[in-house]
Amino acid sequence: MKSLTRQFIHSPMGLKLTLSIIVFSLLITLLAAGLQLMSDYKSDVNRIDWQLKNIEKVNLDVLAASLWVIDERLINLQLNALIQLPDISYISINDDGGQRWAAGEKLPTDTIEKSFILTYNAGKDRVPVGVLHVQADLKNIHNNLQNHAMIALLYNAIKVSILIGFILFLAWLMVTKNLQNIIRYCKKIDLNDGNKQQE
Incomplete structure (x- = not known):
């Protein structure tokens, strides 16, 4: 049995089969x-969106109302609350008079940015009072992806390795069994008489 296994592993057919399965499993x-x-990555970006x-x-109408009356304490309070949200790295408000608040x-890079027009509801009219600019940082997402990459590769490599071992075992089992049947048959053949098997 051991010699048959060794022959299968070192045979051209066995080697090609093993290499083919390994390459395919790596892919x-x-x-x-x-x-x-x-x-x-898509899930993380969707979370930011x-x-x-x-x-x-939730926040635009409240910010617009604070901006309409120039309530700096309330504006800064809301900005400081928004900057605490996950992945939000920078937030600013520019009003139509040139004033600016930021947190x-x-x-410079690896960000998602979006601007919102702040409009105050003055009776029947919507009056533009400023612009809210929000920046979300993608650096944490990229760092998490690098960590997940190693885990994902290891996890999938383990699963595929188990599958490879099972396939190679089946191949070894079928080939070895057939070789044993051939050997048993050949032992029964009488070389002196090609048409007659040994008793």
Whole structure:
């Protein structure tokens, strides 16, 4: 049995089969890890988009009202609250008179930025009073993806390795069994008489 196993592993057919399965499994591992990371990245970006939409829905009217009466204490209070939101790195308000309020640190790269027009509801009219600018930092997302990449590769490599081992075991089992049957048959053949098997 051991000699047959050794022959299978060192045979051209066994070597080609093993290499083919390993190469294919590496491609599957990289593809699975890549798809998982793309899904994670999309989920993180969607979370930031949801946060920006939530700011638009909840905070714009309150900020516009504070800006209309130039309530600096309330404006700064709201900005300091918004800057505490996850992934928000910088937020600023510019009013139509040239005044500006800001919180956080403005980053040059790896960001998602969005601006909102602040309008105050003065009776039947909507009066523009300023612009809210929000910046979200993607650096944490990129760092998390790097950490997840190693975990995803390791996890998928383990799964594929188990599958490889099972496939190689089945191949070894089938080939070895057939070789044993051939050997048993050949032992029964009488070399002196090609048409007659040994009793």
